[in-house]
Amino acid sequence: MWYFTLTGIHLLHVVFGTSLLSYLWVRSRRRAYNSLQRVVPECVASYWHLVDLLWIVIFPLLYLQKAA
Amino acid sequence: MSVLRERVTMVWLGLVVLTCVTTWGLSKDLFIPAVGVIGIFSIAAIKVSYVMLDFMELRYAPIPVRSAFQAWPVIVAAMILGFWFATPSLT
DSSP: OHHHHHHHHHHHHHHHHHHHHHHHHHHHHHHHHOOOSSSSHHHHHHHHHHHHHHHHHIIIIIIIIIOO | OOGGGGGHHHHHHHHHHHHOOOHITTTTTSSSHHHHHHHHHHHHHHHHHHHHHHHHHHEEEGHHHHHHHHHHHHHHHHHHHHHHHHHHOOO
16 A cells, blocks of 8 residues: 555656646747746756656665565 | 675666766767667666666566566657657757
């Protein structure tokens, strides 16, 4: 339960982040952002880094630590 | 057995080397963009594969599970490279 709750919530974050990145990709292709309009890309990048950082914590917790 | 001789240590060292190749080699305008992009995403897929095999015990999983999880990095890398090559350059 502990394992599936942690990885399940992380999966939801990843799916949401992937959707945001896809949206960003489509909008960037349409030249929607530039050096003056960069709030959305910066927010999405920050969110993705958060998801990434979470995995850096979850991975050692679940896979690298020896069970007591 | 010394920890230095264990398989996971060797795999870990390999992953570090691959990271160096991506960060200080392929990302530094040493190659044309297509080579850099193919190299970076192929290396990322190989690294994901080895992390799953040796750090997430996929090596000892049943064959169908192993096939499904090994297919994942291949599909994702192919999709990203597909997007990159299928769309015209904006510059």
